[in-house]
Amino acid sequence: MKENQELRIDFVEGSVAHRLRFGGGRGQPLAKAMGLTDGRTPTMVDATAGLGRDAFLLASLGAQVTLIERSEKMHALLADGLARAAAEGGELAEIIGRMTLRLGDAKDLLPQLEADSVLVDPMHPERKKSALVKLELRQVRDIVGEDDNALELMQVALEHARKRVVLKWPVKADSIPGLKPFSHQILGKTTRYDVFMNG
């Protein structure tokens, strides 16, 4: 993708589609963190939809996922990407059929939604080697800016998730100050999933 090219969300080709074909099933870290097992398919909210990649992965594994995005521009890009993918028909349309996109602040919408598992993936603290940050992530940052609400959003999620909240966060970053300790953690190479069990 060229530097000046507009950000476009594509579930039909590229890395997301590749992950659909060759991904690691319910054993991969995000799926495990969200509570997907061979016998169990929790309902989910992705409170920070962004490019929709995590939500798409979870829906491709059979979960019903409500995606919440507060940036109007990101929401419009997502709606466009979802519509194009749905038009392909077949398996892709089935996956998109399990995804429901909502525009708004998750802090306001979560109390109206019932879900077993809630995913929170805020914009992460800027890494020092910013030249290495992928172009796509920089483009998202240009659109949505920094997230200033991670603690508050986590607290609303913790109040309303039926079973668990998962915070996706860089392996090396400090925890969010003021947040209660997680129940367990699933570590990837660069990303970690802090899992907070409710009840």
Ligand SMILES: C[S@@+](CC[C@H](N)C(=O)[O-])C[C@H]1O[C@@H](n2cnc3c(N)ncnc32)[C@H](O)[C@@H]1O
């Ligand atoms: C790091 S991106 C998420 C990437 C996403 N997990 C993916 O797989 O593409 C964070 C997104 O969350 C959105 N966001 C942050 N706080 C939010 C909130 N309180 N409610 C809804 N969306 C929020 C931002 O606008 C941004 O698009």
